[in-house]
Each structure stands twice: as structure tokens, then as C-alpha cells.
Amino acid sequence: MDEPQPLKIAEGIYWVGVVDWNLRDFHGYETPKGGSYNAYLIVDEKIALIDTVKASFSEEMLKRISQIIDPAKIDYVISNHVEMDHSGSLPAIMDIATNATLIASSKGKSGLCEHYREMGCDNWNFQVAKTGDEISLGKRTLMFIEATMLHWPDSMQTYLREDKILFSNDAFGQHIATSKRFDDEVEDVMEDAAIYYANILLPFSGQVIKYVEKVKELGISIDMIAPAHGVIWRRDPARIIEAYGRWARGEAAQKVLVIYDTMWGSTEKMAMEIAEGVREAGVEVRVRHLRKNDWSMTMKELMDSPVIAIGSPTMNNKMFYTVAGFLTYMTGLHPKNKKYFLFGSYGWGGGAVKGMEKEIESARFELATESLQVKFRPFEDDLKQCRDIGKRLAEIAKEEAKS
Incomplete structure (x- = not known):
């Protein structure tokens, strides 16, 4: 041989x-x-x-x-x-x-x-x-x-x-x-x-x-x-x-990264509306479902994204397990010069967004704007709010890319 x-x-x-x-x-x-x-x-x-x-x-x-x-x-x-x-x-x-x-x-x-x-x-x-x-x-x-x-x-x-x-x-x-x-x-x-x-x-x-x-x-x-x-x-x-x-x-592009997981589709609908708002504002957007995309590639996408939107459904009064795991992974890698927006859905207890806020605060990361959560599923006014937020995040990304 x-x-x-x-x-x-x-x-x-x-x-x-x-x-x-x-x-x-x-x-x-x-x-x-x-x-x-x-x-x-x-x-x-x-x-x-x-x-x-x-x-x-x-x-x-x-x-x-x-x-x-x-x-x-x-x-x-x-x-x-x-x-x-x-x-x-x-x-x-x-x-x-x-x-x-x-x-x-x-x-x-x-x-x-x-x-x-x-x-x-x-x-x-x-x-x-x-x-x-x-x-x-x-x-x-x-x-x-x-x-x-x-x-x-x-x-x-x-x-x-x-x-x-x-x-x-x-x-x-x-x-x-x-x-x-x-x-x-x-x-x-x-x-x-x-x-x-x-x-x-x-x-x-x-x-x-x-x-x-x-x-x-x-x-x-x-x-x-x-x-x-x-x-x-x-x-x-x-x-x-x-x-x-x-x-x-940490040189940034005009780009927003939307990361999320979903149970019954409510958080996913919010994620897609946010992404559509970013697109309408003329900024590149990437969307990553945490159970359908590997985290390593997600971190690569995050490197040149100055604005990160992270969404989670509420499970057992806490954020979804994949979101919790990814936040642990991401904060350990400690990306710099990012701004975060947090969103999610809940049924009878709204623990997911609170949990994400605690993780972001603990890592000393900066929030781009106030978090958003909806009960059960997003209706027309909620979806409009998500799209408007996407446009706002796009404008923040434009400003961050200039600096």
C-alpha cells in the first residue's frame, strides 16, 4: 500500500x-x-x-x-x-x-x-x-x-x-x-x-x-x-x-443582520417584516434562522453588520433554548461596535425579551432602540410597527457604516 x-x-x-x-x-x-x-x-x-x-x-x-x-x-x-x-x-x-x-x-x-x-x-x-x-x-x-x-x-x-x-x-x-x-x-x-x-x-x-x-x-x-x-x-x-x-x-457595511428562532411562526413573521423594512430603506439585510443555519456562518455575517436584530419566542417563561445558546456563544466572542434590537412573542408570560435584554446588558452591548414583543401573534398594527422598526434600523446601519 x-x-x-x-x-x-x-x-x-x-x-x-x-x-x-x-x-x-x-x-x-x-x-x-x-x-x-x-x-x-x-x-x-x-x-x-x-x-x-x-x-x-x-x-x-x-x-x-x-x-x-x-x-x-x-x-x-x-x-x-x-x-x-x-x-x-x-x-x-x-x-x-x-x-x-x-x-x-x-x-x-x-x-x-x-x-x-x-x-x-x-x-x-x-x-x-x-x-x-x-x-x-x-x-x-x-x-x-x-x-x-x-x-x-x-x-x-x-x-x-x-x-x-x-x-x-x-x-x-x-x-x-x-x-x-x-x-x-x-x-x-x-x-x-x-x-x-x-x-x-x-x-x-x-x-x-x-x-x-x-x-x-x-x-x-x-x-x-x-x-x-x-x-x-x-x-x-x-x-x-x-x-x-x-x-x-470592525469595519462595517450598510447591513442589518436578523437572527431568530420561532415556535409557531409569530416571531418569524416579525423577523420577516423587520427584514422587509430594512430592504425598503435600501440597506442590505441577511436573515438567519438559528435551527436552519449554522452559528459559525452567522458569526461571519455578524462581523460586518453594525446592527443586529435578535428575536425569540417565549418558552417556559424564558427565551427559546437556541437563542439562549447563541447569545452565550456570541457574547463569548464579544463582537465590537454593534447595536442590537430585541424582539419576540409570548403567550401568557413575556420572559424571552427580558432574558435577552439581561444578556445584552450583562455583556455591555448597546441597544439600538427599545425592544418589541407581541402577545400570541402579530396583527396588522404589530407588523407595521416591525416594518417601521426595520426602516429605523436601516438608517442606524447607514450612520454606523459612515463612522
């Missing part, structure tokens, strides 16, 4: 990762396109492995490496991030490459020792790296860049100076499974990157801005970005760095 093959991405540089075709959930982030765990091997006078893969795929990674060199000859293993989808195969590698130096940030070393203390960590030869530190592989030089909170405290990136390749770990990635390895070979890669950002890096937008500034200060030229997930950016990689800047700044 043929062994898994590596892929040369530049002279002496190989992708030795794995594709996870069946990945559908990444700690709550829906991944309908699957995913990948990317590791990279650099062969010079010294041999370096940058990142590993999820533990269950360690054998496949080792087989790819073995097509190029004996894994025991690896001189350096660079761990850019402690999270187990990247570090899970470290014990397997370190058991084979017993003379290898393991390079990580200071917090990376601490995290790896805490996580793998019963799997040989005491015997690993650590070297702690700080921003600007370098090691020579012979003809090539690796420089390390601390990327704190992108998206863990230990996060680090590795820059291959002579080839101008940035091994960016979790930054600039996408969750997609594909046999292709480069951005110019796949469709919709920027949208996949936006979904990834919205669900992984959105809470750390302040740190993203600082990171982009740090890269500029370092004055490094980047011809290729090789992330730990998804495809490699080789066609104008500056475009994904620029996109991260836009997303981090």
Missing part, C-alpha cells in the same frame, strides 16, 4: 500535515467543510519540524516525514502553540527524535510541561524563544515572533527569513478539507478565512491590531503564509493580513 506523501512547498520545505475530511465540530465551531492540521518540515544542514498534528493522526504525519528523512534526525521541533490539535503528536515525535531541541515561547514551555508531564516532558530539551530570537539551520534562518493571545497566551509564529515564509500557526487559517494546498487552487478561501476569524479570533481583535503593527515594525517581507489550518497563502499574502486588519477594526 502506498504511503502518505509529503508536498514540497518550496525547495527543501515540505508540508507533512494531515487532512481531517470528517471534522464537523471544532470545540463548538461548526466545520461543515472539514479541516486540516498542518505541519512543515525544513531540510537544511539542520532539520526543523514546525508544529505537529492532532494525536490521532501522528502515524500519518510520521509516514510523510519518513518519505523525506528519518524522523530521528530532526534537530529542532518548533511548537508554536500548546493546543492539542497542534501539539498532540509531540510525544510521538520526541520519543523518536531524542536529540531534538524543542523550541516554544515561555508560556508555551509551561503549557506543554503541564499538559504532557506524564508523557516524557521532563526529558525534552527545551529552548525558550522570544520575539526576534533566531536560530540557524545552515543556509536558512528561523526567527520567532510571539503572538500572545492569537489566540492563546503561548501562541508564537516562526519566520523563515531567506524564503520569506511565515509559519503563522492559528492566525490566517481556515477550516477546510481539501487535497489542494494553496489559496489560488481553491474557491471561497477568503470567506472561509472570515468564518474562521469570526469564530476563533474575534475576541482578540485588539491583539490582532497590535500584532499587525508588530509585524510592520519588524520590517519582514512575506512571500508566503503557511498556517496550521487550511491552505497556504502564496498569491499576494498581504491581502489576508489586510483583511485581518479590517476585521479587527
Whole structure:
């Protein structure tokens, strides 16, 4: 049987990762396109492995490496991030490459020792790296860049100076499974990157801005970005760095996002009238039913929407369970520069809107206008009010997009 093959991405540089075709959930982030765990091997006078893969795929990674060199000859293993989808195969590698130096940030070393203390960590030869530190592989030089909170405290990136390749770990990635390895070979890669950002890096937008500034200060030229997930950016990689800047700044479009769930259709009727009011006012509107659309894509739509309308029916005197779950998910990601409108329906107890208001207030989010709830089902005057509110939200979106 043929062994898994590596892929040369530049002279002496190989992708030795794995594709996870069946990945559908990444700690709550829906991944309908699957995913990948990317590791990279650099062969010079010294041999370096940058990142590993999820533990269950360690054998496949080792087989790819073995097509190029004996894994025991690896001189350096660079761990850019402690999270187990990247570090899970470290014990397997370190058991084979017993003379290898393991390079990580200071917090990376601490995290790896805490996580793998019963799997040989005491015997690993650590070297702690700080921003600007370098090691020579012979003809090539690796420089390390601390990327704190992108998206863990230990996060680090590795820059291959002579080839101008940035091994960016979790930054600039996408969750997609594909046999292709480069951005110019796949469709919709920027949208996949936006979904990834919205669900992984959105809470750390302040740190993203600082990171982009740090890269500029370092004055490094980047011809290729090789992330730990998804495809490699080789066609104008500056475009994904620029996109991260836009997303981090929360740049808004003239757009309103309507998110809702419904039991007997009353809240849905309100949602559709609000959406129609937005449309009539000449502003783009997107509508997302929470049980018919994945939350990950909804968060992507939310990124450039300055106004968000959220609707829920009342169930057991509380907001509907999907709305409650989504609010927990959304507030955890903490999108900035948004204004919210809350609406819903009820029978004999109006707890849904009150519950949503409490969540929005607790997250210190801003309401666009007073909430609206109707009893049992919306009649003509209620529907007119919903449409008028949609027009009002559209005007707010126009103003927010200007600022």
C-alpha cells in the first residue's frame, strides 16, 4: 500500500500535515467543510519540524516525514502553540527524535510541561524563544515572533527569513478539507478565512491590531503564509493580513443582520417584516434562522453588520433554548461596535425579551432602540410597527457604516 506523501512547498520545505475530511465540530465551531492540521518540515544542514498534528493522526504525519528523512534526525521541533490539535503528536515525535531541541515561547514551555508531564516532558530539551530570537539551520534562518493571545497566551509564529515564509500557526487559517494546498487552487478561501476569524479570533481583535503593527515594525517581507489550518497563502499574502486588519477594526457595511428562532411562526413573521423594512430603506439585510443555519456562518455575517436584530419566542417563561445558546456563544466572542434590537412573542408570560435584554446588558452591548414583543401573534398594527422598526434600523446601519 502506498504511503502518505509529503508536498514540497518550496525547495527543501515540505508540508507533512494531515487532512481531517470528517471534522464537523471544532470545540463548538461548526466545520461543515472539514479541516486540516498542518505541519512543515525544513531540510537544511539542520532539520526543523514546525508544529505537529492532532494525536490521532501522528502515524500519518510520521509516514510523510519518513518519505523525506528519518524522523530521528530532526534537530529542532518548533511548537508554536500548546493546543492539542497542534501539539498532540509531540510525544510521538520526541520519543523518536531524542536529540531534538524543542523550541516554544515561555508560556508555551509551561503549557506543554503541564499538559504532557506524564508523557516524557521532563526529558525534552527545551529552548525558550522570544520575539526576534533566531536560530540557524545552515543556509536558512528561523526567527520567532510571539503572538500572545492569537489566540492563546503561548501562541508564537516562526519566520523563515531567506524564503520569506511565515509559519503563522492559528492566525490566517481556515477550516477546510481539501487535497489542494494553496489559496489560488481553491474557491471561497477568503470567506472561509472570515468564518474562521469570526469564530476563533474575534475576541482578540485588539491583539490582532497590535500584532499587525508588530509585524510592520519588524520590517519582514512575506512571500508566503503557511498556517496550521487550511491552505497556504502564496498569491499576494498581504491581502489576508489586510483583511485581518479590517476585521479587527470592525469595519462595517450598510447591513442589518436578523437572527431568530420561532415556535409557531409569530416571531418569524416579525423577523420577516423587520427584514422587509430594512430592504425598503435600501440597506442590505441577511436573515438567519438559528435551527436552519449554522452559528459559525452567522458569526461571519455578524462581523460586518453594525446592527443586529435578535428575536425569540417565549418558552417556559424564558427565551427559546437556541437563542439562549447563541447569545452565550456570541457574547463569548464579544463582537465590537454593534447595536442590537430585541424582539419576540409570548403567550401568557413575556420572559424571552427580558432574558435577552439581561444578556445584552450583562455583556455591555448597546441597544439600538427599545425592544418589541407581541402577545400570541402579530396583527396588522404589530407588523407595521416591525416594518417601521426595520426602516429605523436601516438608517442606524447607514450612520454606523459612515463612522
